[in-house]
Structure formats: C-alpha cells, structure tokens
Amino acid sequence: MSxxxxxxxxxxxxxxxxxxxxxxxxxxxxxxxxxxxDDCVVRISMTTTTRGCPATxxxxxxxxxxxxxxxxxxxxxxxxxxxxxxxPSFIAPEIAGLLGGR
Amino acid sequence: MPGASxxxxxxxxxxxxxxxxxxxxxxxVMGFGYPGAAIEAPETLILVHLVAIGWLSLLLCxxxxxxxxxxxARPLLGEELPPVALAFxxxxxxxxxxxxxxxxxxxxxxxxxxxxxxxxLVIGFGLVIVSLGRTLWAARPLAMPARFVVxxxxxxxxxxxxxxxxxxxxxxxxxxxxxxxxxxxxVPLHALLGLGGxxxxxxxxVSYRLLAMFMLAPETERFSTSIVLIIGTLTLVLIAAAxxxxxxxxxxxxxxLLAAAVTGLCALGVYGSDMLAxxxxxxxxxxxxxxxxxxxxxAALLAAxxxxxxxxFAGSLPAHVGALTYLFAFGWLGGLGLAKLYKIVAxxxxxxxxxxxxxxxxxxxxxxxxxxxxAAPWFGVYxxxxxxxxLTLLVDLALAFRFFAFMQLVATLAIIRHLYRSRExxxxxADLRRGFARPHPFWPQPIARKLx
Numbered sequence: 001m002s003x004x005x006x007x008x009x010x011x012x013x014x015x016x017x018x019x020x021x022x023x024x025x026x027x028x029x030x031x032x033x034x035x036x037x038d039d040c041v042v043r044i045s046m047t048t049t050t051r052g053c054p055a056t057x058x059x060x061x062x063x064x065x066x067x068x069x070x071x072x073x074x075x076x077x078x079x080x081x082x083x084x085x086x087x088p089s090f091i092a093p094e095i096a097g098l099l100g101g102r
Numbered sequence: 103m104p105g106a107s108x109x110x111x112x113x114x115x116x117x118x119x120x121x122x123x124x125x126x127x128x129x130x131v132m133g134f135g136y137p138g139a140a141i142e143a144p145e146t147l148i149l150v151h152l153v154a155i156g157w158l159s160l161l162l163c164x165x166x167x168x169x170x171x172x173x174x175a176r177p178l179l180g181e182e183l184p185p186v187a188l189a190f191x192x193x194x195x196x197x198x199x200x201x202x203x204x205x206x207x208x209x210x211x212x213x214x215x216x217x218x219x220x221x222x223l224v225i226g227f228g229l230v231i232v233s234l235g236r237t238l239w240a241a242r243p244l245a246m247p248a249r250f251v252v253x254x255x256x257x258x259x260x261x262x263x264x265x266x267x268x269x270x271x272x273x274x275x276x277x278x279x280x281x282x283x284x285x286x287x288x289v290p291l292h293a294l295l296g297l298g299g300x301x302x303x304x305x306x307x308v309s310y311r312l313l314a315m316f317m318l319a320p321e322t323e324r325f326s327t328s329i330v331l332i333i334g335t336l337t338l339v340l341i342a343a344a345x346x347x348x349x350x351x352x353x354x355x356x357x358x359l360l361a362a363a364v365t366g367l368c369a370l371g372v373y374g375s376d377m378l379a380x381x382x383x384x385x386x387x388x389x390x391x392x393x394x395x396x397x398x399x400x401a402a403l404l405a406a407x408x409x410x411x412x413x414x415f416a417g418s419l420p421a422h423v424g425a426l427t428y429l430f431a432f433g434w435l436g437g438l439g440l441a442k443l444y445k446i447v448a449x450x451x452x453x454x455x456x457x458x459x460x461x462x463x464x465x466x467x468x469x470x471x472x473x474x475x476x477a478a479p480w481f482g483v484y485x486x487x488x489x490x491x492x493l494t495l496l497v498d499l500a501l502a503f504r505f506f507a508f509m510q511l512v513a514t515l516a517i518i519r520h521l522y523r524s525r526e527x528x529x530x531x532a533d534l535r536r537g538f539a540r541p542h543p544f545w546p547q548p549i550a551r552k553l554x
Binding site for chain 1: 171174316453462468
C-alpha cells in the first residue's frame with residue numbers, strides 16, 4: 001500500500017518544474033527519498049541543483065504543497081539535503097538528451 | 103515568504119548602472135573626453151568615473167547583493183543597507199562629476215565639492231562592504247569563489263580611499279610634496295586596484311560559480327583556482343605596496359607595477375585555463391546566450407593581456423594606455439556584465455512573477471522569458487564595436503572611434519530593450535503569462551504587510 005502511495009506522490013511531484021532546467025524535479029533526480037508512514041504522513045528528502053539557489057525555498061514549498069494535495073495525505077514534511085550534492089548524473093536517462101547531456 | 107534570498111534592490115542597481123553606461127557611451131559618441139581630450143583631462147575623468155563607478159561598480163554591487171548569499175548559502179545580513187548605499191553612491195558620483203565639470207570649466211562650483219563627493223562615495227561603498235562583509239564573515243569557512251569577493255571588497259575600500267585622497271589634493275585642501283607626488287604617480291594604482299582588484303577579481307570569483315551553475319559543470323574546487331587566488335592577491339598587494347613609492351618623489355612605482363604585471367598576467371593565464379576547463383566539462387551541451395556572450399568577454403580579456411605584453415615590450419604603454427583601458431573596461435568587464443545581466447534579469451523576474459505558484463499551475467521556464475535568437479546578434483555587434491573602437495584608439499583615429507562608439511551605443515540600447523522585454527514578460531507565450539502581474543521594470547515590490 002505504501003509503495004503505491006510513494007509512486008502516486010512521485011507522479012504528482014512531476015508537476016513541479018525546476019525553472020532553470022525546465023524539467024520536473026523527479027526526472028532531474030532532485031527527489032532523493034519519499035517515505036510514507038501509516039499511509040498518511042509523508043516525509044520527502046530533496047535537493048536543488050545548486051546550493052544557495054534563490055529558488056530553493058520556492059521549490060521546497062512547491063514539493064510540500066503538491067505532496068500534501070495527494071488524496072489521503074494528511075501531513076507532508078520536506079527536508080532539504082546536500083548530502084550527496086546533486087550531480088547531472090542523477091538526471092533520468094529519458095530526459096538527459098533534452099539538456100544536451102553527454 | 104520562502105526564498106527570502108531574493109535581493110529586492112538588485113534590479114534598481116542594474117537600472118542605474120545601465121543608465122550610466124548609456125550616458126557614458128553617448129558622451130563618447132559626442133566626442134567628449136578621450137581621445138578628443140587628453141587622458142588626464144577633467145572631461146576624460148568624467149567619462150572614466152561614469153563608467154567605473156556608475157556602470158561597472160553599481161552593476162557589480164547589485165549582482166553581489168544577489169549572489170553573495172548564493173555563494174555562501176546564507177541570507178544577506180543588513181538587508182536595509184543596499185538602498186542607502188545606492189543613494190550615497192549616486193549622490194557621491196553626481197557631486198564628484200560636478201567637481202570634474204568645474205575643473206573643465208563646464209559649470210561653476212567650488213572645487214571643494216570633490217572631496218565631499220569622494221566622502222559620499224566612501225560612505226556608500228563602505229555600506230556595501232559592511233553588508234556583504236558581515237554576510238561573508240558569518241559564513242566562514244568560505245568557499246573559493248567567496249574568497250575572491252573578500253579580496254575584491256578590500257580592493258574596493260583601497261580604491262575609494264585613494265580616490266578621496268586625490269579629491270582632497272585636487273581641491274587644495276591637502277597639500278605638500280608627498281601629496282603632490284601621490285597625485286602625479288598614484289593614479290595607476292587607483293585605476294589598477296579598481297579595475298583589476300575590485301571589479302576583475304570579484305567578477306572572476308563569481309564567474310567560477312555562476313558559469314558552473316548555468317552550464318552544469320562540476321563545482322569542484324581546483325588547485326589551479328587556489329593558484330589564481332594567491333597570485334592574484336599577491337598582484338594586488340604589490341600594487342597597494344607601491345603607494346609609499348608613489349608618495350616619494352624618488353620613483354620606484356614603475357618597478358613595482360612591472361612585477362605586478364608579471365604576476366597579474368600569470369593569474370589571468372591560469373584563470374583562462376580554468377574557464378576553458380569549465381566550458382569543456384559542462385554537462386549542458388547547448389549553452390545559453392549568457393554563457394556564449396561571456397566568451398566574447400574572455401576573448402577581450404585575453405586580447406587585453408596580449409596587448410599589455412606587446413605595449414610593454416614596444417615601450418609604448420604610456421601612449422596607448424587609453425586604448426588598453428577601453429578594451430579592458432568595455433570588452434572584458436562590460437561584456438561580461440551585459441552577458442550575465444541577460445540571464446540574471448530573466449531569472450530574478452521569473453522568481454518575482456512565477457515562483458510563488460510553482461507546482462500549483464503551469465509556469466514558463468526562465469528561458470521562456472528571453473528571446474536569444476534576436477538578442478544574440480546584438481552581443482556580436484557590441485563586441486565588434488569595442489574591438490574596432492580599440493583599434494581606432496591604437497592608431498589615433500578619433501572620428502572613426504566615435505563611429506564605433508555609436509555602434510556600441512546602438513548595441514547596448516538593443517540589449518537593454520531585450521532586458522526590458524524580459525521584465526515585461528513580452529517573450530512569454532500569452533497563455534502562460536495570463537493572470538500574472540508584471541513587476542515594475544526596476545523598482546522593488548513593496549513588502550507585504552502582515553495583518554495584526
């Protein structure tokens with residue numbers, strides 16, 4: 001049941017776009033971990049492409065809002081982490097070409 | 103509000119800086135100052151300070167208020183200082199320029215206004231240093247790019263104090279042999295600490311981080327970057343240490359500056375190879391216009407370095423220092439400034455307009471705010487004008503220089519028009535911008551009052 005909820009939340013988070021790269025935070029590899037407790041409490045661990053980016057607060061808020069809006073979710077907590085620091089190698093292979101990745 | 107590290111006054115700084123750039127270019131088109139007048143003429147001093155303080159320093163201050171918090175991943179301390187600093191710098195610049203205008207016989211004001219202008223500038227830049235310095239101090243230990251900014255701010259302080267000393271001497275308030283000797287021999291130190299220390303060193307430090315960020319290049323700290331920091335700082339120390347020689351009539355400044363030229367060129371060489379490595383290691387193959395246009399600035403820096411070496415060996419540096427300074431200020435610093443503005447303005451505008459609804463409704467990307475296809479040729483025109491303008495200065499063709507200055511002015515105005523279009527969301531497809539309020543082109547939004 002929790003695994004399905006994780007997938008549901010992951011799918012919902014694709015609505016959040018990194019404004020700089022123009023791709024969603026899931027495919028960019030910015031979402032490190034999604035944990036669902038008792039089917040209603042969500043803990044998300046995420047990062048940003050660069051530490052100190054002025055959009056960081058907005059991205060974190062957007063991820064929390066979207067996760068909270070998933071049916072059945074009663075609380076969503078988002079933790080920002082830079083361990084490990086994000087690397088372009090985290091980008092999903094399907095969209096790597098869109099960024100002109102090597 | 104999340105993302106509180108959005109600098110409220112940065113766009114106002116940029117607008118004032120661009121106004122000064124346009125004014126300076128218009129003066130060059132009209133034949134005001136060098137090369138029509140001597141390089142030490144008051145008319146040239148008006149032009150030089152309009153560019154150095156009005157255009158480049160305000161641009162850099164505005165950018166640093168936004169990017170020092172990014173470099174250290176902490177909010178800016180002393181958020182109330184940027185508008186106060188801006189007012190002091192603008193007022194100080196106006197008063198200083200009126201003093202130069204009085205020296206040129208254009209207007210009648212007592213020469214004592216010059217040290218007043220200098221003092222206002224010292225206070226204004228002092229406030230900038232306090233705000234950024236506190237932020238940097240609180241973030242120790244500092245990453246490499248931030249250390250460049252620290253050295254740059256120290257050079258800014260030295261430059262401003264040099265300037266105020268000159269203003270006191272020129273107005274006659276301070277006299278004596280040492281003062282006169284400083285005025286005669288110390289101007290290169292003032293210029294080098296300003297253009298080389300404050301502006302170039304700071305821009306170099308920030309470029310390491312910004313280019314890596316926007317091109318998805320590895321942000322690892324290279325040993326070579328430490329070399330640039332150490333040798334570059336040594337260069338600036340050598341320049342500052344020449345001050346006692348400048349005050350003593352016996353000379354010795356030339357030897358110190360020659361040593362600084364050697365270390366400075368070494369630092370620039372290593373910096374150039376670092377930038378080349380960043381471009382080569384980038385993960386984003388299709389780089390944006392800001393990174394493409396920055397290549398022109400790096401080329402201008404390389405050309406200025408080669409020109410310096412050539413002029414030193416030819417023994418004709420004093421005769422062509424104007425051409426070299428023009429290439430350095432407008433090609434390297436100005437070119438890099440315009441290139442980065444093209445990105446920063448769009449990015450800040452996106453944050454102001456769309457960040458708060460991220461995830462709630464469809465928003466454009468930052469790239470949707472710009473029109474690179476139509477903007478790119480104007481950067482080419484700008485660099486071509488600066489390059490050809492430098493050549494005309496080298497061969498003493500004053501009238502031809504004015505033509506290329508006009509070309510430069512037209513390119514600048516076209517780039518400003520593109521910046522304006524970004525701010526007004528004019529490049530964003532109508533269906534994506536519907537329902538969003540456009541920000542003021544350069545004035546900060548009022549802070550939302552909290553209900554009691």
